[in-house]
Amino acid sequence: MHRETESEFGFELRTCRWAEREWPPGAETEAKTETDGDDTIVVARQLGTKRRRWDTIVLECDPDALRRRANFGPDRLDGDLLHVVRNAPAEWTYYRDALPHPGYPWRYVREAIHRADDRGILETRKNGNRIEIRRRWDYPDWLERIVAIENKPDLDASAARALGSQLEYDVAVGLADEVWVATRKTGERVEPALLEDLPIEAGILALDPAALTADVEWYPRSLAVSESGTRILERPDGGPRDGSAARFEYVDPGTKATKRLAIAERAYERGWRSFVDTMRSDCRYFELRARDPRQALPYCAAKGRCQTAAECAGSCAAFEPEPPTWRTRGWPIEGGPGQRSQRVLEERRRRRRPGL
Numbered sequence: 479m480h481r482e483t484e485s486e487f488g489f490e491l492r493t494c495r496w497a498e499r500e501w502p503p504g505a506e507t508e509a510k511t512e513t514d515g516d517d518t519i520v521v522a523r524q525l526g527t528k529r530r531r532w533d534t535i536v537l538e539c540d541p542d543a544l545r546r547r548a549n550f551g552p553d554r555l556d557g558d559l560l561h562v563v564r565n566a567p568a569e570w571t572y573y574r575d576a577l578p579h580p581g582y583p584w585r586y587v588r589e590a591i592h593r594a595d596d597r598g599i600l601e602t603r604k605n606g607n608r609i610e611i612r613r614r615w616d617y618p619d620w621l622e623r624i625v626a627i628e629n630k631p632d633l634d635a636s637a638a639r640a641l642g643s644q645l646e647y648d649v650a651v652g653l654a655d656e657v658w659v660a661t662r663k664t665g666e667r668v669e670p671a672l673l674e675d676l677p678i679e680a681g682i683l684a685l686d687p688a689a690l691t692a693d694v695e696w697y698p699r700s701l702a703v704s705e706s707g708t709r710i711l712e713r714p715d716g717g718p719r720d721g722s723a724a725r726f727e728y729v730d731p732g733t734k735a736t737k738r739l740a741i742a743e744r745a746y747e748r749g750w751r752s753f754v755d756t757m758r759s760d761c762r763y764f765e766l767r768a769r770d771p772r773q774a775l776p777y778c779a780a781k782g783r784c785q786t787a788a789e790c791a792g793s794c795a796a797f798e799p800e801p802p803t804w805r806t807r808g809w810p811i812e813g814g815p816g817q818r819s820q821r822v823l824e825e826r827r828r829r830r831r832p833g834l
């Protein structure tokens with residue numbers, strides 16, 4: 479087993495890379511591998527809502543619309559910006575006549591208009607003391623489906639129990655179109671994950687993180703994303719004799735659509751290679767080690783393994799800054815190896831966004 483993929487974090491990064499190259503699972507892979515995957519797929523990690531964060535997210539996108547999304551730049555559009563750019567008119571119009579009432583004070587809309595103008599994604603002008611706006615581009619309908627994948631390389635019975643209730647939550651809310659569990663392929667006749675008590679709506683993938691191949695052990699059901707969902711707030715946990723009722727609340731389709739687009743925008747901005755942003759790439763022990771021509775995994779020379787994003791932080795006792803001499807050539811234009819690592823990942827992230 480490769481040391482880089484032993485940890486859950488290393489496994490998760492391999493799942494992301496596999497998804498980028500091979501999604502959708504079970505389809506013919508030869509052509510995709512030759513072109514390094516389908517460029518209408520956006521993969522991100524550790525995103526979701528306040529209550530639920532998914533390990534890996536795959537966005538299936540409309541190819542033409544995804545390319546037009548690039549007009550709005552690599553950064554995400556938050557809810558306020560989306561309200562402005564999605565409703566901006568083709569002709570100059572006073573902003574209060576053009577935009578639907580947002581349900582909050584107009585001064586926040588004005589602030590969003592100025593931000594949109596600064597980012598070059600909206601045209602504005604003054605007419606007397608009135609602000610008029612005009613759209614630069616239509617905001618495209620680029621998101622088709624959201625697929626959530628939970629990574630559990632070693633799915634034992636207790637991990638399956640914890641995961642089972644999270645997946646039940648996902649199925650009940652129906653925010654993602656599909657949910658999957660990715661587990662490490664064991665090669666046994668029946669993959670152990672199939673024997674665990676997971677919701678039947680969730681798909682099961684057996685992934686070989688070294689070879690970067692996966693078998694579909696169970697196909698998921700499509701969830702009803704355009705219908706009301708049920709959010710499980712609390713469930714009875716007092717053992718088999720606990721007869722108390724679970725508590726639920728309903729989530730209407732409009733709220734779900736807004737949340738889905740917010741998640742998609744964050745995924746578009748971050749991709750999955752952004753893990754390096756929070757790691758100490760300026761540490762002398764930080765390395766990127768190539769696992770295939772397009773994937774570099776973080777590696778800590780002090781620990782002798784792939785370190786997690788959580789441990790590779792300011793609090794790491796083994797942290798040592800890069801020696802200044804590493805930076806002398808090209809400094810300050812190129813920076814040291816740490817900055818170079820960040821640039822490599824940033825460039826790869828950008829290449830995965832057609833049109834940027």
Ligand code: SF4
Pocket residue numbers: 758761762763764765777778779780781785789790791794795796797798
């Ligand atoms: S020593 Fe600590 S800070 Fe440095 S690369 Fe390793 S985990 Fe990161």
